[in-house]
Amino acid sequence: MSSFAFSQENETKFRALLERYPEKSSLMLPSLWMVQYQEGWISPEAMQFLAQKLECSAMDVYSVASFYTMFNLASVGKYHIQLCKTLSCMLRGAQTMQAHIENRLGIKPGQTTKDGKFTFSLVECLGSCGTAPCMSLNDDYVENLTLEKLDELIDGSAS
Ligand code: FES
Structure with missing residues (x-):
């Protein structure tokens, strides 16, 4: 049962x-x-x-x-960042975005911050290659990702 x-x-x-x-x-x-x-x-x-x-x-x-990577098979934080690691996004700076997320949150892919706020995952193509680099934050896509956008999202979610 x-x-x-x-x-x-x-x-x-x-x-x-x-x-x-x-x-x-x-x-x-x-x-x-x-x-x-x-x-x-x-x-x-x-x-x-x-x-x-x-x-x-x-x-x-x-x-x-x-x-489907949109389904979580483990408990995640309040905010789940899923960064695309596939070709178009990689060519347009996904690795720089990844390093920035890791530095800002102090976690690696597959981990959740100690306060339970953020989970960070790397995922395959999100189907938004024309607006690479791309990530999702919970149910929302963030396209043409920049370091500034990342900072805004992290700072806005942390408060
Ligand atoms: S390669 Fe990143 S959205 Fe397609």
């Missing part, structure tokens, strides 16, 4: 979606989003829960959740 359960609000949303999409596997992505917005990440217990709800295996849930 899973120790995770949807909130009442998410349970209601799930039932409403089921009426529109009777094929339960179609609800994988919206269900993962509901878990992430409820808990901040997709825990193994939540994967078990979704497997029961969607009538599939926990491995099926894991395979989808782990494919």
Whole structure:
């Protein structure tokens, strides 16, 4: 028995979606989003829960959740910086941005600051190569990233 359960609000949303999409596997992505917005990440217990709800295996849930970097498979800080490390962004200064983030926050990729405010991750292409370098801060993209923009975001989020 899973120790995770949807909130009442998410349970209601799930039932409403089921009426529109009777094929339960179609609800994988919206269900993962509901878990992430409820808990901040997709825990193994939540994967078990979704497997029961969607009538599939926990491995099926894991395979989808782990494919997309937008799903967090570990607890993250209040602000999650995901910096693109792929070619276009790399050619346009992603490594300089990475060094700046590491210096400002005192953490390496995959780590969270001690106060729990920032998690820093390196990710593959965010699909915004034309505005490289690019990163996301929680649900928002930050494009044409500069050191000044980074400082503004970090200072604005830290307060
Ligand atoms: S290479 Fe960075 S967004 Fe595509």
